[in-house]
Amino acid sequence: MTEKVEIRGARDMPPMAKSLGRMSWNKTGSWRNVTPVIDYDKCTSCMLCWKFCPDLAVTCADPPEIILEYCKGCGVCAEECPVDAIVMREGL
Amino acid sequence: MAEVPKKLTIPAEEHICSGHLACQGCGAVLAMRYALKALGPNTVYTVPACCWSVIDGPFPYTTLGVPLFHIAFEAAAASAAGLAAGLEMVGKEDVNVVAWAGDGGTADIGIQALSGAAERNDNIMYICYDNEAYMNTGVQRSSSTPWGAWTTTTPARHFKKRPKKNLVDIMVAHQIPYVATAAIAFPEDVLKKVNKAKQIKGTKYLQIFASCPPGWRMAPEYAVKSVRMAVNARVWPLLEVDNGVYTITRKPRKPLPVADYLRLQGRFSHLTEEQVEEIQQMVDHNWERLLFLEKSTHEMAGIPLEEKKKTKEPDK
Numbered sequence: 031m032t033e034k035v036e037i038r039g040a041r042d043m044p045p046m047a048k049s050l051g052r053m054s055w056n057k058t059g060s061w062r063n064v065t066p067v068i069d070y071d072k073c074t075s076c077m078l079c080w081k082f083c084p085d086l087a088v089t090c091a092d093p094p095e096i097i098l099e100y101c102k103g104c105g106v107c108a109e110e111c112p113v114d115a116i117v118m119r120e121g122l
Numbered sequence: 123m124a125e126v127p128k129k130l131t132i133p134a135e136e137h138i139c140s141g142h143l144a145c146q147g148c149g150a151v152l153a154m155r156y157a158l159k160a161l162g163p164n165t166v167y168t169v170p171a172c173c174w175s176v177i178d179g180p181f182p183y184t185t186l187g188v189p190l191f192h193i194a195f196e197a198a199a200a201s202a203a204g205l206a207a208g209l210e211m212v213g214k215e216d217v218n219v220v221a222w223a224g225d226g227g228t229a230d231i232g233i234q235a236l237s238g239a240a241e242r243n244d245n246i247m248y249i250c251y252d253n254e255a256y257m258n259t260g261v262q263r264s265s266s267t268p269w270g271a272w273t274t275t276t277p278a279r280h281f282k283k284r285p286k287k288n289l290v291d292i293m294v295a296h297q298i299p300y301v302a303t304a305a306i307a308f309p310e311d312v313l314k315k316v317n318k319a320k321q322i323k324g325t326k327y328l329q330i331f332a333s334c335p336p337g338w339r340m341a342p343e344y345a346v347k348s349v350r351m352a353v354n355a356r357v358w359p360l361l362e363v364d365n366g367v368y369t370i371t372r373k374p375r376k377p378l379p380v381a382d383y384l385r386l387q388g389r390f391s392h393l394t395e396e397q398v399e400e401i402q403q404m405v406d407h408n409w410e411r412l413l414f415l416e417k418s419t420h421e422m423a424g425i426p427l428e429e430k431k432k433t434k435e436p437d438k
């Protein structure tokens with residue numbers, strides 16, 4: 031679920047210490063100040079970027095895509111890419 | 123949607139979601155991601171105070187797709203032991219009960235509860251993600267911080283002058299069935315070891331080396347590279363100890379100089395060449411010790427030590 035459950039007061043709280051939803055409402059893409067860009071001419075779909083992304087912001091698909099909504103711009107994917115198909119571009 | 127690629131070396135299914143609150147390049151998240159891929163949905167976590175208490179999200183939200191109990195700092199192993207006993211009483215035998223704690227919560231603050239659970243051989247898996255300091259509160263020294271490292275409580279002029287606590291041997295001394303080390307740069311190995319631990323009844327202890335870019339004073343893109351270098355420089359050996367029998371699970375063909383590993387991180391930037399050499403000697407000495415332990419424990423158990431295929435990939 032990607033919708034944020036709104037808590038306005040005690041009445042909206044769960045009856046016990048139980049979670050009401052997942053953190054996916056939190057679009058961490060806004061944290062980013064550099065953005066990975068995949069060069070699909072070079073990409074071999076080895077999936078190392080997917081494997082090492084700490085934010086699950088690379089799709090598990092052939093070819094992989096960056097999910098900009100969540101990518102925090104850490105640069106791990108670009109560093110780990112064995113064929114240098116990912117570059118980090120300044121800005122969002 | 124494009125189809126799932128065939129070349130995957132770890133399962134595609136995820137049990138954590140995006141949107142979590144970890145810093146850019148957090149190794150602790152990768153540790154959790156890989157561990158859960160092996161554990162699967164039939165798992166329950168107890169997490170004491172550590173970065174993961176924050177990463178998971180504020181109440182009433184969560185990042186994991188499995189139940190997680192936030193508990194007091196010193197209580198990871200005790201609460202997991204209680205959960206395991208409760209599940210046993212209601213006849214649920216197929217649930218993985220995992221205590222998940224940082225190195226501070228394991229080597230310092232939770233060691234009493236951990237030792238108690240291990241001595242009783244309670245049926246829990248204890249996983250420590252080791253980023254070598256108290257990161258959540260702003261990088262204070264823990265007993266798992268290595269010799270030579272800067273932290274806010276061991277500033278550069280008074281860097282840590284004591285070696286990293288050897289928790290692996292402490293746990294082996296408890297004579298539990300399984301103890302292992304892993305590292306986030308080797309996900310397949312993490313999965314293999316967690317999968318193996320999952321099948322074993324009793325206390326299982328795993329320590330996963332996980333980078334923390336802000337705490338290590340390092341650019342976030344090196345989160346995985348630095349950990350790979352730690353293993354390939356033999357700073358963090360990958361091990362498995364089955365009922366007291368040591369096996370080194372990765373033997374770098376051409377080990378990296380320790381200096382290469384240290385150079386990536388600001389927390390070691392104050393060290394002189396002599397001090398780096400001192401660390402190299404400690405690392406070499408530890409490796410020799412492990413080779414000796416591997417050989418002698420295999421001999422004593424009457425298990426032939428198979429010559430592991432030397433790793434083919436370049437030790438970059």
Ligand SMILES: Cc1ncc(C[n+]2csc(CCOP(=O)(O)OP(=O)(O)O)c2C)c(N)n1
Pocket residue numbers: 150171172173174195196223224225226227228253255256257258259264
């Ligand atoms: C009894 C107690 N003492 C101190 C704290 C403050 N505290 C919360 S997290 C933390 C650091 C945890 O370090 P570690 O276990 O290594 O995990 P990391 O933050 O590095 O992931 C500290 C000191 C606390 N919550 N409870």
Ligand code: SF4
Pocket residue numbers: 066082083084085086087088096097100101102103104105106107108147
């Ligand atoms: S920059 Fe970091 S967060 Fe963004 S896709 Fe790459 S690895 Fe994931």
Ligand code: SF4
Pocket residue numbers: 143144145146147148149150151173177253257258333334335336337
């Ligand atoms: S401080 Fe370190 S361990 Fe904590 S969330 Fe940030 S990167 Fe991860």
Ligand SMILES: [Mg+2]
Pocket residue numbers: 224225226251252253254255256257
């Ligand atoms: Mg820590």
